[in-house]
Amino acid sequence: METLESELTCPICLELFEDPLLLPCAHSLCFNCAHRILVSHCSSTKPLESISAFQCPTCRYVITLNQRGLEGLKRNVTLQNIIDRFQKASVSGPNSPNESRRPRPYSATLGGSTRGSPASSAMSLERVGCQFCDQEPPREAVKTCVTCEVSYCDRCLRATHPNKKPFTSHRLVEPVADAQLRGLACLEHENEKVSMYCVVDDQLICALCKLVGRHREHQVTSLSDRFDKLKQTLENNLTNLVKRNSELENQMAKLIQICQQVEVNTAMHEAKLVEECDELVEIIRQRKQVIAVKIKESKVMKLRKLAQQIANCRQCLERSSALITQAEHSLKENDHARFLQTARNVAERVAMATASSQVLIPDVNLNQAFDNFALDFSREKKILEGLDYLTAPNPPSIREELCTASHDTITVHWTSEDEFSVTSYELQYTIYTGQTNFISLYNSVDSWMIVPNIKQNHYTVHGLQSGTRYIFFVKAINQAGSRNSEPARLKTNSQPFKLDPKTAHKKLRLSNDCLTMEKDESSLKKSHTPERFSGTGSYGAAGNVFIDSGCHYWEVLLGASTWYALGVAYKSAPKNEWSGKNSSSWVFSRCNNNFLVRHNNKESIVEASLQLRRVGVLLDYDNNALSFYDAMNSQHIYTYDVSFLLPVAPTFMIWNKSLMIMSGLPVPDFVDCSEVGLPFGPNIVDYVRMTIWCF
Structure with missing residues (x-):
């Protein structure tokens, strides 16, 4: 029905056609809308009767009028009949109170879908009088004609607005006050009401604005469509705004809670600060008392020692003074015999006193005067000056x-x-x-x-x-x-490995702790096992590890060998054929002057130097890649992109000359480190060297 209604809509008023005219270009136009077009071309020097042509608003075809003007154009009776049937086929008749046709432009003002809202309830309670009644007060209106913009009581409605032409296309609604019924006037055409919306200028316009104004080339839409879209947008934005306000309220509540917690924590820390500082002051007071007591005790001890030394000095002084007096008395004797008799004893005593002067005269220790005692609290002062609340340590x-x-x-x-x-x-x-x-x-x-x-x-x-x-x-x-x-x-470093003797071909001899392998035609005593390479010419061996994760790198020194195959294989790979001829092994191989990669018996030739002497093998199990490199020239040779399903073992096969293997190596710089991780450097790597010799 919506598609049919759009086909029955006038391009000017965007409503169902009313008294449609059939234009020569086969388009249709409401009689009133065509009349408006002619009126828009009128002027003081150009009356309405002188206008003899106008453009079709749909296709811009010039319509020429005869002397009868618009009356000379044919009525589109068929279209009018279709419109009448369409209206009757609607949910309710055009004059029904519940008529549900597409709302006209005034619906934005009336609130066409306000059933059950407070506004509609208030509007229904407001008494609307009939505008045709002669009596005072007028009878209460039962219908309002939106087209006529007049409210009717039941008697006036039957008398002046019958459900007949030309009133069949009018729209009747529940009684509406005149102020609510009137639409907005166009800003550019005072006598016209806005009836559509210009999408380009985001502005309400009338039909004349679309016909002859600056909006004639602009995209327009009906007020109801714009109303629905804008209302939906506003409702969505309002919902988001309400949600955001709710989030802000929750956030504000959390912030308020944090503020309260800050107050509590601050009070707690302030009390803790006072407590800790009081403890420090108490410790200083106690230490002050202890040190003061030590100083007093040291003073008493030192004075006691000094008093003893003074007493000793006094005794020595008295003895020395007596000896000096006796010696001086002897020196006064002039009689030689008497002098010799008395002076010899005195001289011996003086000599003995002089020789033992260090014993007789006590040593006075000046340190007893606190010269070796000092109070230095500079370190403690710095600690006290640096007192602060403890914070979380800086990131290591x-x-x-x-x-x-x-x-x-x-x-x-x-x-x-x-x-x-x-x-x-x-x-x-x-x-x-x-x-x-x-x-x-x-x-x-x-x-x-x-x-x-x-x-x-x-x-x-x-x-x-x-x-x-x-x-x-x-x-x-x-x-x-x-x-x-x-x-x-x-x-972590690559997995080091050795050759597994259980896998070595019976014509190969392993030695040097399974690090060296060489061909030995006479060595036929090895028993056959499913793990052992057994094919003719497929002289090979596998590593003694199976790898199911990580990124591992090893290198193979080729020497003068011109026939070899290097790679990895599942444990289930056949041992009686060259590696790569099955779906369980992947190898890089050289056959004389040809380099190729082989898997599932499919070979592809790759470019490599004939001087290739050292091959690097990178197994990135986690990233599903097996790569080969020219390790001496730091060049990439080939990469298998394969999703490994089982653990794989390193595999080596040769036909002539010798090979030497180095395992457990760090990934070198020329390999893409973003793919395999950064190496730690060669100084920390313990790698295993293995040599394979074949003659």
């Missing part, structure tokens, strides 16, 4: 250049600017899956391993997967809280 910094690794361990080193305030450290680590958002990765608690209560600035993690990248965080902790370091991406 992981020193990647100091970190070391093996194939199953990583030793992490870090530094901290606040070592004095750090109580302990906590190390957290997990396997790096390639996720770049470290915040969300850190929040996935289940995948993290945690080592708590570390007292040193380094820690060694054991039991890690070989050739695997890990993410490490270090957390510095004290009583005030903790802070995390920036993440560090560290990697």
Whole structure:
């Protein structure tokens, strides 16, 4: 019905055609709308009767009028009949109170869909009088004609507005006050009411604006359509605004709660500050008393010792004075015999007194006068001056250049600017899956391993997967809280391996702790096992490990060999044929002067130098890649893109000369480190060298 209604709509008033005219261009137009077009061309010098042509608003075809004017155009009776049938086929008749035709432009003013709203209830309670009644007061209106803009009582409606032409197209609604019925006037044409909406200028316009005004080339829409869209937009925005206000209220409530908590915490910390400072003052007071007592005790002890020394000095002085007096008396004797008789004894006593002067005269210790005693509280003063509330320590910094690794361990080193305030450290680590958002990765608690209560600035993690990248965080902790370091991406070394003697061809001899393999035609005593290479010419051996995770790198020194195959294979790969001729093995091979890659018996020639002497093999199991490199020239040769389903073992096959293998190597710089992780450097790698000799 909506599609049919759009076909029955006038392009000028955007309402159902009323008394439609059939134009020569086959388009239709309401009689009144055509009359409006003619009126818009009138002027003081150009009356209505002189206008003999106008343009079709749909196709711009020029319509020429005869002397009868618009009356000379044919009526589109067929279209009028269709409109009449359409109106009768509607949910209710055109004069029904519940008539549900598309609302006219005034609906935005009346609120066409306000059933049950407070506005509609108030409007229904307001008494609307009939505008045709002669009596005073007028009878109550039962209908309002939107087209006529007049309200009728039941008697006047039957008498002046019968349900006959030309009133059949008029729209009757519940009684509406005149102020609510009147539509908005056009800003450019005072006598016209707005009836459509200009989408380009975002403005209400009338029919004349569309016909002859500046909006004639603009896209327009009906007021009801614009009303619905704008109302929906406003409702959506209002919903979002209400939701945002609710969120702001919740946020404000949280902030208020935090403010209250700040007040509580501040009071608690202030009380704690007073308590701690009082304790410090009490400690200083007690230490002052203790030190004062020590000073007094030291004073008494020193004075006692000094008094004893003074007494000793006095005794020595008295003895010396008596001896001096006796010696002086002897020196006055002039009789030689008498002098010799008395002076010899005195001289011996004086000589003895002089020789023992250090004993007779006590040593006075000047340190007893507190020369070696000092009060120096400069260190304590600095500590007191630095008193402050405790904060969480600054984030530690992981020193990647100091970190070391093996194939199953990583030793992490870090530094901290606040070592004095750090109580302990906590190390957290997990396997790096390639996720770049470290915040969300850190929040996935289940995948993290945690080592708590570390007292040193380094820690060694054991039991890690070989050739695997890990993410490490270090957390510095004290009583005030903790802070995390920036993440560090560290990697364990590749898995070292040896040749498995159970897989070596029976014509190959392994020696040197299974690191050397050489061809031995006489060595036929080995028993046949399913794991052993047994094909004619397929002299090969596999590594003694099966790899199912991580990123691993090894190199093969080729020497002068011109026939070989290097790669990986499942345990189920056939051992009686060259690797790569089945779906369970992937190899890079050289056959004389041709280099090729082979898998599932499909070969592809690749470019490589005939001087190739060292091949690097990179197995990135987690990223489903097997790559080969010219290790001497740092050049990429080929990469298999394969989704491994089972663990794989390194595989080596030769036909002539010798090969030497180095396993457990760090990934070199010329390999894309963003793909495989950063190496730690060759100084920490313990790699295994294996030599394969064939003659």
